Amino acid sequence: MFRLSDFNYHGKTVFLRADLNSPVKDGRIISDARFQAVLPTIRHLLEEGAKLVIGTHQSKPYKGDYITTEQHAEILSDLLGQEVEYVEDIFGKYARERIKALKPGEALILENLRFAAEEVKSKPIEDCEKTFFVRKLAPLLDYVVNDAFAAAHRSQPSLVGFARLKPMIMGYLMESEVEALTKAYETGENPRVYVLGGAKVDDSLRVAENVLKSGRADLILTGGLVGQVFTLAKGFHLGDSNLEFMAKKGLLEMVNQAEDILNEFYPYVRTPVDFAVDYKGERVEVDLLSDEKWLFDEYPI
Structure with a gap:
């Protein structure tokens, strides 16, 4: 995978797959730990003038913490000091219109990716490439950044579907975790x-x-x-x-x-x-x- 420093993002539309899946109590998110973990990547992309599209999942269907990403948008907005628009859509017409309307340095977050049936099951990369999610969004994207380390073991459309279609780039969190795992896995100590x-x-x-x-x-x-x-x-x-x-x-x-x-x-x-x-x-x-x-x-x- 590429590193963030390998590209110029000004005016480019970037899909950032993050993992903001967070604990929820009484319908409210109670920890911003995962938000803090991806802030360096988000800040870098926005400072570089990217038009940023953030995607994350939250829990699984039928569970008590299976909620929309509206709160995620609010938390990100507070942490960044700028609005992160909540888009109540994933790959439909409204989502695509809001992505096209982004200006350099602006960001939005799509609805909970697991509200789309295609995102719930793991499938081979060939199947993920054929999903509506990938086919609808790929034409709008220039780069894809993966900072969802906690979900990186899953073969799902938002995680692997763009891998052979767009440059796939490690976010700072992903890069640090990969380096740590490589050291642990390959060390002779x-x-x-x-x-x-x-x-x-x-x-x-x-x-x-x-x-x-x-x-x-x-x-x-x-x-x-x-x-x-x-x-x-x-x-x-x-x-x-x-x-x-x-x-x-x-x-x-x-x-x-x-x-x-x-x-x-x-x-x-x-x-x-x-x-x-x-x-x-x-x-x-x-x-x-x-x-x-x-x-x-x-x-x-």
Whole structure:
């Protein structure tokens, strides 16, 4: 991929794929961390005179935090000190008209990209190129900048659909993350320790298997839901309330895969020795081998 410094953006229409997917409480975004992360890229493009079209997703269909990008526009406007127009459209006539109306140094943000059915599923790049999203917007764009590192593993129209049609450029966030990953993945220094956690268990299992089989990891520390899945794979019981929650999330289906990884690399995958629960308003850390394990039956981790 190209770097931001490789091109002159003055008067050029640039599509910036960001990942502004943020936590929401009571219908309001409660963290601007991901906005702050892409500000250097946005500021650079606007200062260079780009006509900036920002695209992001927010959550998934039917989830409580699946909202429009109107708040995203407000937050960006406040952080930048200039208006970022909220366009209640993705690739339709109205969106295309607003893109054409942009002047150098102006920015707009499209509606939540996942409001378009094409953006919800991952497909090969050939299929992504044929989507209405790509075919409608490509003629209006000069450059495409990808700063959506957290979503970069997905093969979806806004992320890969323009890759063979327009110059694809790394934003500053993407560039820094790629450099860090390259250093971690290719270094000959030891020990190489990976910390895997969070809610995307399927991705973490694939990463664990990859780096262990390729000899690029000496140790993997697990936490969050990833740690819980591996803990179940080791034969520990995490209580009825947690099993019910994990079943709803489809995580119990991944226990066998985690067990296969442990069978081959058991000494190199470490799991938590205790988990915390909210017991009567207080944080209580429960050792897996203690008599307090009964708390897991009633209180989720």
